[in-house]
Amino acid sequence: MVNVEVDAKRATWTITDEGEGFDYNNLPDPTAEENLENLTGRGVFIVKHLADQCVFNTKGNEVELLFKL
DSSP states (O other), rough: OOEEEEEESSSEEEOSSSSSOOGGOOOOOOOOOGGOSSSSSSSHHHHHSSEEEEEEOOTEEEEEEEEEO
């Protein structure tokens, strides 16, 4: 499920997955030499650097992304 709320100052995207979630605190660094050719692990890294705020729920199956406008 994707929900978007926009006002004059910010856009907030909430993305929820029905899956079991994942441990977002222990992701391998996609910029580390040993991970550069891996095909996974870049999405969370990119989103954390693009969004002004990125908050996962405890289960790891929902993320709220805040972008200041």
